Amino acid sequence: MNNSNHLVNSDNVGYAAYLFEQDKNRGHLPGEGPYVAAFASSNLGDVSPNILGPHCINTGESCDNANSSCPIGGPEMCMASGPGQDMLESTQMIGHLLYERAKELYASASQEVTGSLASAHQWVNMSDVTVWLNSTHTVKTCKPALGYSFAAGTIDGVGGLNFSQGTMEEDPFWKMIRDQLLGIPSEEIKECHKPKPILLHTGELSKPHPWHPDIIDVQILTLGSLSIAAIPGEFTTMSGRRLREAVEAEFTSNGMKNMTVVISGLCNVYTHYITTYEEYQAQRYEAASTIYGPHTLSAYIQLFKVLAKAIATDTVGNLSSGPEPPYFKQLIIPLIPNIVDRAPIGTTFGDVLQPLKQIYRVGEVAEVTFVGANPKHSAENQTYSTFLTVEKYEATSETWQVVTNDASWETRFYWHKGLAGHSNATVQWHIPNTTQPGIYRIRYFGNYRKLNFLTPVILPFEGTSSTFEVATT
Numbered sequence: 001m002n003n004s005n006h007l008v009n010s011d012n013v014g015y016a017a018y019l020f021e022q023d024k025n026r027g028h029l030p031g032e033g034p035y036v037a038a039f040a041s042s043n044l045g046d047v048s049p050n051i052l053g054p055h056c057i058n059t060g061e062s063c064d065n066a067n068s069s070c071p072i073g074g075p076e077m078c079m080a081s082g083p084g085q086d087m088l089e090s091t092q093m094i095g096h097l098l099y100e101r102a103k104e105l106y107a108s109a110s111q112e113v114t115g116s117l118a119s120a121h122q123w124v125n126m127s128d129v130t131v132w133l134n135s136t137h138t139v140k141t142c143k144p145a146l147g148y149s150f151a152a153g154t155i156d157g158v159g160g161l162n163f164s165q166g167t168m169e170e171d172p173f174w175k176m177i178r179d180q181l182l183g184i185p186s187e188e189i190k191e192c193h194k195p196k197p198i199l200l201h202t203g204e205l206s207k208p209h210p211w212h213p214d215i216i217d218v219q220i221l222t223l224g225s226l227s228i229a230a231i232p233g234e235f236t237t238m239s240g241r242r243l244r245e246a247v248e249a250e251f252t253s254n255g256m257k258n259m260t261v262v263i264s265g266l267c268n269v270y271t272h273y274i275t276t277y278e279e280y281q282a283q284r285y286e287a288a289s290t291i292y293g294p295h296t297l298s299a300y301i302q303l304f305k306v307l308a309k310a311i312a313t314d315t316v317g318n319l320s321s322g323p324e325p326p327y328f329k330q331l332i333i334p335l336i337p338n339i340v341d342r343a344p345i346g347t348t349f350g351d352v353l354q355p356l357k358q359i360y361r362v363g364e365v366a367e368v369t370f371v372g373a374n375p376k377h378s379a380e381n382q383t384y385s386t387f388l389t390v391e392k393y394e395a396t397s398e399t400w401q402v403v404t405n406d407a408s409w410e411t412r413f414y415w416h417k418g419l420a421g422h423s424n425a426t427v428q429w430h431i432p433n434t435t436q437p438g439i440y441r442i443r444y445f446g447n448y449r450k451l452n453f454l455t456p457v458i459l460p461f462e463g464t465s466s467t468f469e470v471a472t473t
Helices: 012-024 087-108 148-152 172-182 187-193 237-253 277-282 296-312 376-380
Strands: 054-056 078-080 117-125 130-132 138-140 198-200 215-223 226-230 260-264 352-354 359-361 365-371 388-394 399-405 411-417 423-430 438-452 455-464 468-471
Touching: 012 087, 117 296, 130 296, 148 198, 172 198, 187 198, 215 296, 226 237, 237 260, 237 296, 277 296, 365 438, 376 438, 388 411, 423 438
Parallel strands: 226 260, 359 468
Antiparallel strands: 054 078, 117 215, 130 138, 215 226, 352 365, 365 423, 388 399, 388 438, 411 423, 438 455, 438 468
16 A cells, blocks of 8 residues: 555455455454454565566556655655556455465464563663674764755655655755754764664754654563564664574574574664665665664664573663653644534534445445544544444344444445535445345444534444345346
């Protein structure tokens, strides 16, 4: 799913988890049931399911080059794609392959993980780590900064503004904008991050709060022969390989042999990407987003070896907890105004504006539009656990049974913002081939905001479509 997607939904890995849970939780709605399938992130910084690679969307030719740029249109025209007709289909196709392979591994698993549980955790000032390259030479990490290629985005989601990956020089225009609005980066931070040309010197920006963390977590958990390294960011493939090998060797040298080291990415705090030193020199998107400088990976390897040794030698209690990070009560200032919701004259919230047809067939899309309200008000007063349900009438019990909800890939929920607090909500049901024929309806659940004697209150409402028939032929 690239950055043109405006739906709140999972990507290919989440779709694989969705399929696995549906398989294990038969008879339960999506998101419900006792079985949880976690397809966890590992070292994913340079991994993409868009297997057809980058092509110029205006000419069709390859843009697999250092700058991910097209001869006509530049970087904005260079996009990668998956095997499907669109990103939703590609997501499902790749996710289904992951699901099928996971089922095979699940069925053939033979090694039970047993043994004692241990963990080690430290806070670290990542902007000031001294890294020993060998017995005589040291280097240091840097205050956080983002390079020009960060703004370029990737072939999975172009950043716009005509930034290019692989940029090695400052741009006079953007340099002037940065210097005028944010101030001039210090010579220290520019020197430390070379060869990265600095677009945003985030480690030197502190208003209204620090733009990037200095204090971060490093953490290892072990269960028997399994070791999980909790990484606060996105390692590239080679970065992850080097860390795993280093941690495994540290365990071995301290008496814990045959350990399986697994990386769990995006843990505790987010610090963007972590490339190898060699990858950093090319300054593509991931390298420009390696915020602590060229020796970030070496610093992490050094820190995680300390944790591994502490666990192996049973000296975790001797580890310093490190400098605790600052605590911010109000980290983000809300910028979206709390406008009251209003229904058009002569209507009320949940009324049907665009009705359904009387009959649909499998493979078609049932679509209905309601008088809506801002979905964020449902988050503030969540009376219901879903924005929508598709329900089938059971004649024997004379009741409506929920078939699916907004967690299903068969449904779509679109909110259309209007003027002066007016809005519409459109619900789609992409009727799958496995749907049983019968009588159905679609329901919409929301909350609207109003002023009660100048005091804002949020109230729930419901909307129900007319009934319609699903036929198989």
